[in-house]
Amino acid sequence: MLKIIPLLLGTVLAAQAxxxxxxxxxxxQFSGSDGVTFRYPAIWNFSTENEFYSPSSITAPYRSPQAVVFFKDAGxxxxxxxxxxxxxxxxxxxxxxxxxxxxxxxxPRGDANAHSLEPTTINGIKYKHVQLESAGMCHQIREDVYATYRNQTCYLFDLAIHTICSGVKDNTRDITPDELSQVHASLEKILSSIEISDLKKN
Structure with missing residues (x-):
């Protein structure tokens, strides 16, 4: 039997189960009242707020996230x-x-560091795909943003990897390209599980 864990959201989303x-x-598995579902590693954390120094480009500064699944170095x-x-x-x-x-x-197509890639089809739905990188105060973020339109709604998903400058923390080394690829593969596995139902509640 599946175990269901209810989530308490902010006032804007309180009416959305x-x-x-x-x-x-x-x-x-995350399930939203808007018909969006996706699966993620159970060991990762869940939130409805930005959790990093550099917030996701699909949320800041004017759009709150519906869901954030993440892990952090301090966790x-x-x-x-x-x-x-x-x-x-x-x-x-x-x-x-x-x-x-x-x-x-x-x-974020207007960002100077962003570039568009070929559209991607996930579970029968086509998504626009944009990559970008940004940095500030020794915090870097690499993002792959996917967007699609259904049910009179733009659905946005961001695969973001956060790094810091070398030397900011003692006894650390630069993460290798292969290790970064493994982290990105974990994010892509979540992406591949996205389903969007057309039976959306209004």
């Missing part, structure tokens, strides 16, 4: 401790939109 379901000992789980990896997060946000043409404006 969202749940995290314990699928098995290693996996949880109980970090696959590469004693490196410059500060954490990773999978962020889900959305905006109402009358037409699909509005959605591209909600992705």
């Amino acid at each position: 969202q749940q995290v379901t314990l699928v098995n000992s290693s996996m949880k 109980e789980f970090n696959p590469y401790p004693e490196t410059t990896l500060n954490g990773a997060e999978f962020v889900y946000a959305q905006d109402k939109a009358a037409t699909a043409e509005i959605c591209p404006a909600l992705t």
Whole structure:
């Protein structure tokens, strides 16, 4: 039997029932009242707020996340401790939109460090894909943003990896490209599990 864990959200989202379901000992599933579901490692944390120094580009400064699943260096789980990896997060946000043409404006295409890639199809739904990197105060963030339009809504998903400068923390080394690839693969596995139901509640 699946174990259901109810979530308490802020006042803006209080009317929207969202749940995290314990699928098995290693996996949880997020289910939103808007028809969005995805699965993520059970050892990762869940939040509805930005959790890092550099917030996700799909939420800051004007759009609150619907869901954030993440791990941080200061938490109980970090696959590469004693490196410059500060954490990773999978962020889900959305905006109402009358037409699909509005959605591209909600992705960070205007950022000088952003570039568009070929669209990606996930479980039968096509997503626009934008990559970007930014840095400030010795905090770096690498993002892959995916966006699609359904149910008069723009759905946005961000795969973000956070690192810090070498020397900021004692006894740490630079995370290797192969290790970063492994972290990104974990985020992509979450991405591949996204389902969006057309039976959305209004």
